[in-house]
Amino acid sequence: MAAVAELTQYTNTARRFSSEVSYASTRISGRRRLHLRPIRNSGIRCSVTSNEVQAAPEAVKAEEVKKKAECYGVFCLTYDLKAEEETKSWKKLVNIAVSGAAGMISNHLLFKLASGEVLGYDQPIALKLLGSERSLQALEGVAMELEDSLFPLLREVSIGIDPYEVFQDADWALLIGAKPRGPGMERAALLDINGQIFGKALNAVASRDVKVLVVGNPCNTNALICMKNAPNIPAKNFHALTRLDENRAKCQLALKAGVFYDKVSNVTIWGNHSTTQVPDFLNARINSLPVKEVIKDTKWLEEEFTNKVQTRGGVLIKKWGRSSAASTAVSIVDAMRSLVTPTPEGDWFSTAVYTNGNPYGIADDIVFSMPCRSNGDGDYELVKDVEFDDYLWNRIKTTEAELLAEKKCVAHLTGEGIAVCDLPGDTMLPGEM
Numbered sequence: 001m002a003a004v005a006e007l008t009q010y011t012n013t014a015r016r017f018s019s020e021v022s023y024a025s026t027r028i029s030g031r032r033r034l035h036l037r038p039i040r041n042s043g044i045r046c047s048v049t050s051n052e053v054q055a056a057p058e059a060v061k062a063e064e065v066k067k068k069a070e071c072y073g074v075f076c077l078t079y080d081l082k083a084e085e086e087t088k089s090w091k092k093l094v095n096i097a098v099s100g101a102a103g104m105i106s107n108h109l110l111f112k113l114a115s116g117e118v119l120g121y122d123q124p125i126a127l128k129l130l131g132s133e134r135s136l137q138a139l140e141g142v143a144m145e146l147e148d149s150l151f152p153l154l155r156e157v158s159i160g161i162d163p164y165e166v167f168q169d170a171d172w173a174l175l176i177g178a179k180p181r182g183p184g185m186e187r188a189a190l191l192d193i194n195g196q197i198f199g200k201a202l203n204a205v206a207s208r209d210v211k212v213l214v215v216g217n218p219c220n221t222n223a224l225i226c227m228k229n230a231p232n233i234p235a236k237n238f239h240a241l242t243r244l245d246e247n248r249a250k251c252q253l254a255l256k257a258g259v260f261y262d263k264v265s266n267v268t269i270w271g272n273h274s275t276t277q278v279p280d281f282l283n284a285r286i287n288s289l290p291v292k293e294v295i296k297d298t299k300w301l302e303e304e305f306t307n308k309v310q311t312r313g314g315v316l317i318k319k320w321g322r323s324s325a326a327s328t329a330v331s332i333v334d335a336m337r338s339l340v341t342p343t344p345e346g347d348w349f350s351t352a353v354y355t356n357g358n359p360y361g362i363a364d365d366i367v368f369s370m371p372c373r374s375n376g377d378g379d380y381e382l383v384k385d386v387e388f389d390d391y392l393w394n395r396i397k398t399t400e401a402e403l404l405a406e407k408k409c410v411a412h413l414t415g416e417g418i419a420v421c422d423l424p425g426d427t428m429l430p431g432e433m
């Protein structure tokens, strides 16, 4: 509970700080203009011309005024997006909100998003970066690097510390920021009030069809908290990232089989992004053949392979001195692309989603990694045609039990009563070992 109190204080401070500036934005004849209306000096820089500052209060009607996170530098300039949409056949601008935007994962991810490699080279984007008071300066540094990269598709960058401002009209919310575990800290203390705060903010101000991808650990239960606090957004739109685990599993199978990793398909990660996760070798394929026909060493599959995938993050931390950031960013790109491009025939991808209505018999009302397919419209369907054996099912039950225990632990954050926290002591994040 100490952690909860600390975070509440952190958020209140953030709210106070962000109320010191207020912005008005409007579209005039298809031209996107941003007007700065300082209330008090916030100490944040923002480049706008003095004409715009003077024109703003008169020109903008009260009902058109929306609170906005702060536009940054060159991204505050007036430009004619509508004309560019027409002349360059660009699609309509997509708003991508990112929390923990000054962190390591974001530092890789933001540049991939801005380059067009994620959503396509005809898709202009706006990046809405959420930090905290302590990271605001770093966030400005990130925005400066984005400016200097001259990405043609990056039309707006705004930075802020209030999720109610930063998540405004978000089409994607990539929730990467999370409290890191300190020495001696209980896993339960990581289950984060931020999920509740972010969920409420998304519910209030994001696009009704926003796709939410939770990366900050423990990501499955953080996603559940967020989802429960956002009843106006379809539960199906919430994901927790297990794509990095899928990629790690593919790499290990490829190594063992002596093939390049593009020959490995149909890999499912079942369950929690923790050391109880289940990399499924029963349904996976190598060169279109069942893995067990290619790798005959069942002991390796059940013990070494499974353990390697479950603990890959921790081994990397020992070598690198920090957790996976570049490969996590790549896996976020993979996860997003899997929702906006049709899944190749016969294949699937893993993502942790809400279990209600699942065809496997996994407990309802948790966020659990399962095999999915998409036709590229942002939505997905669970794959029905998968096999289970005792080994796989018993492992699935273990990871399911862990998620059910985590859920009880956050009842106070999901609106389901009093939290009872009795987590299995031996379960850990992939990075802890």
Ligand SMILES: NC(=O)C1=CN([C@@H]2O[C@H](COP(=O)(O)OP(=O)(O)OC[C@H]3O[C@@H](n4cnc5c(N)ncnc54)[C@H](OP(=O)(O)O)[C@@H]3O)[C@@H](O)[C@H]2O)C=CC1
Pocket (backbone or CB within 6 Å): 100, 101, 102, 103, 104, 105, 106, 130, 131, 132, 134, 135, 176, 177, 178, 179, 180, 194, 214, 215, 216, 217, 219, 241, 242, 243, 244, 245, 273, 323, 324, 325, 328
């Ligand atoms: N699901 C997955 O596959 C993976 C998940 N992860 C998880 O992703 C998260 C981010 O990793 P990474 O970018 O490397 O971490 P960093 O420490 O580099 O950045 C994380 C950001 O989180 C924010 N943060 C720090 N403390 C708190 C807090 N108490 N409450 C809320 N936010 C906080 C900070 O932003 P600010 O100062 O702006 O608040 C910080 O910039 C971690 O939780 C990590 O465990 C990592 C790898 C894989």
Ligand SMILES: O=C([O-])CC(=O)C(=O)O
Pocket (backbone or CB within 6 Å): 217, 244, 312, 313, 314, 323, 324, 429, 430, 431, 432
């Ligand atoms: O445990 C961590 O913080 C890092 C992590 O999730 C991973 O490497 O999979």
